[in-house]
Amino acid sequence: MFTHLYLDSEPLRGSRWPNISVELSNLLRLARRLEVNLNLPVAVEMELEAQYMRDFRELHQTVEGKLKSHLRRAGLDDALALRSDEELLAAYRAAAASSRGNEGLQSVPLSAWPASDYFDLLLKRDPPFSQDGRGFGDAVILLSVVDHIRTIRDASGVIISADRRFGEAGRLTARLGVELEILSLDAAYKKMIDELSEILGQRFAADYVALLTFVQGHADEIKAYVARNVAFPAISLGFLFTTPESVDEIESVQIERVITEPELWRQQLEPGQQLTIRIAARARVLVTVRSWPAGPTRILRIGQEAEEMPAAGSLESSTNQRTIEREIEIDATVLRVDHATYTDLRLRGARLKDTPTGLAGLRAVADG
DSSP states (O other): OOSSEEEEHHHHTTTTTTTOOOOHHHHHHHHTTTOEEEEEEEHHHHHHHHHHHHOOOOOOOHHHHHHHHHHTTTTTTOOOOOHHHHHHHHHHHHHHOOOOHTTEEEEOOOOOHHHHHHHHHHHTTOTTSTTSSOHHHHHHHHHHHHHHHSTTTTOOOOEEEHHHHTTTTTTHHHHTTOEEEEEEEHHHHHHOOOOHHHHHHHHHHHHHHHHHHHHHHHHHHHHHHHHHHHOOOGGGGGTTEEEEEEEEEEEEEEEEEEEEOOOOOOOOOOOEEEEEEEEEEEEEEEOOOOOOOOOOEEOTTSSSEEEEEEOOOOOOOOEEEEEEEEEEEEEEEEEETTTTEEEEEEEEEEEEOOOTTTTTTTBBBOOO
């Protein structure tokens, strides 16, 4: 993954610099989240500024000529005054400086390569120079970036550009010992999204394991809370030929997972933030049941009346204890101290999971 991002003229023209398009804003915001250094070569700024002023002068001439013709039809000689070059240039530079500051773009100075080196690249038609000799501006931008990266230890860079000649300059950058790739805006965005997903996945895994471990460390407290607050409808405890008589004890509560809403990896987590969680657990419950032996068995034969077989053993009932497992859900909050550190578990409610509705005691109210 690159550590430094450099903007070429092409994506900025598409953004109508010094305006920032939604696409460019998303790219830069994502890069900042990944702690990628954002850079704007001075050569790019100069190129965009010069292009802007050329466009202004062409528009000025076109508009002024048409405006004069239109005014003459009404017998007017004075054209409407338009902004001067100096006024527009000052306003443009102020807007560009504002955009640089707002987006955290650092200026990259012009390359210090001597003219002889540029001329050598031109004569050899080495990219970014084309076979017809064009590409001096691209060469200045590329070598300015190369100079900048070489001053930073362990730096790797990406130039955001759709210019094919940049992409063909890989041999030059490799020869100069610089790790530099050329990506379009969309390709860079996708690469950073993939990187962010991996980073968030790693952070989420560590965060989740810490949260689960923290909750599991309160298993005794949760067990006592479940015993006080969860009612077990008889329908949830029955067995074939048995009638539940009492719930005697919660033997254990096994914490299986912790769910946050929204999901942990989707949240912008901050130190000191309180999280609402749902704890999924499996409770082992000791139950006293009354068992009834099976009654007479009726045998049906084709074309004959039912025939009763004698029941085995006594028809008297008996009581015994059985351990059953039931899924429990516990509502709670925790305090996130910092990355992968949690404290202050507060239990808010508990209930059987997926118990038929309409039965009393399915959801308990928090203590106090």
